[in-house]
Amino acid sequence: MSNYKLGLDFAKAQDRNDPLGHFRDQFHIPKDKNGKALIYMTGNSLGLQPKITKDYIHQELEDWANLGVEGHTDGKHPWLNYHELLTETMAHIVGAKPIETIVMNSLTVNLHLMMVSFYQPTKKRYKILIEADAFPSDKYAVQSQLRHHGFDDQEGLIQWKAPEGEELANYEDLETLLKTHGDEIALVMIGGVNYYTGQFFDLKRIAKLAHAYGCMVGFDCAHGAGNVKLNLHDSGADFAVWCSYKYLNSGPGSLAGAFIHERHAHKKELNRFTGWWSHNKEKRFKMRDDFDQLTGAEGWQLSNPTILSMAAIRASLDVFKDAGFDRLCEKSNELTGYFEFLINELNNSELKIITPSDPNARGCQLSIQVKNANKNLHKKLTEAGVISDWREPDVIRCAPTPLYNSFEDVFNLVERLKNII
Numbered sequence: 001m002s003n004y005k006l007g008l009d010f011a012k013a014q015d016r017n018d019p020l021g022h023f024r025d026q027f028h029i030p031k032d033k034n035g036k037a038l039i040y041m042t043g044n045s046l047g048l049q050p051k052i053t054k055d056y057i058h059q060e061l062e063d064w065a066n067l068g069v070e071g072h073t074d075g076k077h078p079w080l081n082y083h084e085l086l087t088e089t090m091a092h093i094v095g096a097k098p099i100e101t102i103v104m105n106s107l108t109v110n111l112h113l114m115m116v117s118f119y120q121p122t123k124k125r126y127k128i129l130i131e132a133d134a135f136p137s138d139k140y141a142v143q144s145q146l147r148h149h150g151f152d153d154q155e156g157l158i159q160w161k162a163p164e165g166e167e168l169a170n171y172e173d174l175e176t177l178l179k180t181h182g183d184e185i186a187l188v189m190i191g192g193v194n195y196y197t198g199q200f201f202d203l204k205r206i207a208k209l210a211h212a213y214g215c216m217v218g219f220d221c222a223h224g225a226g227n228v229k230l231n232l233h234d235s236g237a238d239f240a241v242w243c244s245y246k247y248l249n250s251g252p253g254s255l256a257g258a259f260i261h262e263r264h265a266h267k268k269e270l271n272r273f274t275g276w277w278s279h280n281k282e283k284r285f286k287m288r289d290d291f292d293q294l295t296g297a298e299g300w301q302l303s304n305p306t307i308l309s310m311a312a313i314r315a316s317l318d319v320f321k322d323a324g325f326d327r328l329c330e331k332s333n334e335l336t337g338y339f340e341f342l343i344n345e346l347n348n349s350e351l352k353i354i355t356p357s358d359p360n361a362r363g364c365q366l367s368i369q370v371k372n373a374n375k376n377l378h379k380k381l382t383e384a385g386v387i388s389d390w391r392e393p394d395v396i397r398c399a400p401t402p403l404y405n406s407f408e409d410v411f412n413l414v415e416r417l418k419n420i421i
């Protein structure tokens, strides 16, 4: 790893030598009232807009204006199979095969659709294991699935907690939970990168462990997609879901992704909800045919999708393709390592990074606990031109992303934090 140094000169030199540095200019960076670029550290919440996105969406508006319904077949990028333009790059980013990958719906919707197929409780095996600090939407979703199947949403929920006084969940505790309750657990559903701590779980290890006890395994990778190498296929998970508006820079509420492992690709008998978009593509418009299940992840689609949103995703994926996901992950490691170095060099006992220090167990986000702090700290940071994220009771989350954040951004962020504390 780098020999990081203190001082602004080092940050500037890093930026000058950064082969990906010019990608920052391909994004709209939010500005303050005086037109000065803000230090944007919330790509984990809403990624910034690539400048090309407008053109990609405009193209579809034009085709709609000029062609009307014919745009489905005669548009520059015909809408009928528009989603196919996204599959390969998206699959590459999440480490899946194209047959395992689909862009559709929104994230929590996809989580429910996956549970329709992969949460098949029986009288004896009906519980769902989730990490205690899961994103609220995920917890609400799994609890509603428990109720939907007639189970108690407290008794049926097993929570993987961090040990008393610690922030990070550990695998020994997961193993103990599975040893004790394994034969009652139908589904293990974990946030691949925890939204609060930034911990990137070992997906393969979790999947292997849970499968050994006969449980289905799913991951919510909202904080992982476009941020870390998820290697979903190799993880062996049964399913995964993610959104495209965080690290994937595709715009607020944009369509989400789903992964269904190849071993389920041809199981037409697998329980699921269906619609005309899960029906054989070749015969979709022969409206009177009996239902003919599409194979692969495409077979989980229900509706004809939002093309304007897909255009934004296509734009963003083209930027990723240009930059190269491997190179982005390398820079991400460097940038976050630098961030960690600067925080540690402050030698301030009030600050504690709760994100793992192992680069393989995190992405770009660092979650910093600030002793005795309250939301006022976040307010002051915002006034100082830093867009960061505050989580009660005392954690500030910052995610320097390799596509549009610079070493200088990170330097300035830490300087401002230091001045406020």
Ligand SMILES: *Cc1c(COP(=O)(O)O)cnc(C)c1O
Residues within 6 Å of the ligand: 106, 107, 108, 109, 135, 137, 138, 191, 195, 220, 222, 223, 243
């Ligand atoms: C961001 C996020 C969500 C948000 O769900 P939507 O359905 O897109 O509103 C859900 N789960 C996790 C883990 C998230 O990080």
